[in-house]
Amino acid sequence: MTSPAAADPHASLSRPALVAGLAIAIGGAILFSTKAVVAKLLYRYELDAVTVLAFRMLFSLPFFAAVALWQMRRGPPLSWTDRWRLVGLGLIGYYLSSYLDFLGLQYISVGLERLILFLTPSFVLLITVFGMKRHISSRQWVALAASYCGIVLVFVHDLAGGAGNTVIGSLFVLASAVSYAMYLLFSGELVQRIGSLRLVSYAMCVSSVACIAQFFLLRPASMLVQPLQVYGLSLVNAIFCTIFPVFMTMVAVQRIGAATASQAGMVGPVSTLFLGALVLGEPITAVQLAGTGLVLAGIYMLTKK
Numbered sequence: 001m002t003s004p005a006a007a008d009p010h011a012s013l014s015r016p017a018l019v020a021g022l023a024i025a026i027g028g029a030i031l032f033s034t035k036a037v038v039a040k041l042l043y044r045y046e047l048d049a050v051t052v053l054a055f056r057m058l059f060s061l062p063f064f065a066a067v068a069l070w071q072m073r074r075g076p077p078l079s080w081t082d083r084w085r086l087v088g089l090g091l092i093g094y095y096l097s098s099y100l101d102f103l104g105l106q107y108i109s110v111g112l113e114r115l116i117l118f119l120t121p122s123f124v125l126l127i128t129v130f131g132m133k134r135h136i137s138s139r140q141w142v143a144l145a146a147s148y149c150g151i152v153l154v155f156v157h158d159l160a161g162g163a164g165n166t167v168i169g170s171l172f173v174l175a176s177a178v179s180y181a182m183y184l185l186f187s188g189e190l191v192q193r194i195g196s197l198r199l200v201s202y203a204m205c206v207s208s209v210a211c212i213a214q215f216f217l218l219r220p221a222s223m224l225v226q227p228l229q230v231y232g233l234s235l236v237n238a239i240f241c242t243i244f245p246v247f248m249t250m251v252a253v254q255r256i257g258a259a260t261a262s263q264a265g266m267v268g269p270v271s272t273l274f275l276g277a278l279v280l281g282e283p284i285t286a287v288q289l290a291g292t293g294l295v296l297a298g299i300y301m302l303t304k305k
Helices: 015-043 049-074 080-105 110-117 120-131 138-161 163-194 196-218 228-256 258-264 267-280 286-304
Strands: none
Touching (some): 015 049, 015 258, 015 267, 049 080, 049 196, 049 228, 080 110, 080 163, 080 196, 110 138, 110 163, 110 267, 120 138, 120 286, 138 163, 138 286, 163 196, 228 258
């Protein structure tokens, strides 16, 4: 009979190692969720999604490019097929999903945005059910129902602040979550062959180039001249809300496993809700807390296995 430690390589972790891994995972989730708050602050300077995203990638590209070069030197060369796959993954997973997310943030609260993005695992599951004809258990259907009921609850609550904007923003963020779910599905086989660090660094480089190119195609270069506060917030967005959480999540997965790291990441929507209230003055109501609780419960049930 296989022992629990043998079945799960992370089961034999010491308590200090587990606590350290959880702390890294929670820290990464909070930092990544802070992205929405920083974006809202940048929008106060009359910037749009194209410009905010371009500044974010301009500051983060050198870091990801350095990691990509390092990985290129220590790993075997990629086939042309894998190179085109990486280009496609970078465009779907980090460029398109980020752009749609930033578009949505122009219309909805950071709390609703984070909850919709948190449904990504459920979209992965639904795509496998309807696209790949995979059977799921009744417990998983209950988990999906709980998550979507939570989203509907918060969505209906936020409609009072502006029905048109809430619908438009929610659709953008919903499309962002679906885009990232497709990235997760399509990257599964490739990440096993080339490694997660190499995949992420290459895909982020592709995404950065696409975001910067989009800016110069759609906006005048004079838009790069902004107040000092915009550069400061963009630097925070690049380093603390993009680079750090990406690598912190990877370290956490290596230390405590993907399932545990995913469950620790559930602090993200909660932290966003309270950060939105603290920094942006967005109200926290009982309806929002109830909806957040339903979403977290549903996603927990999906990721527990």
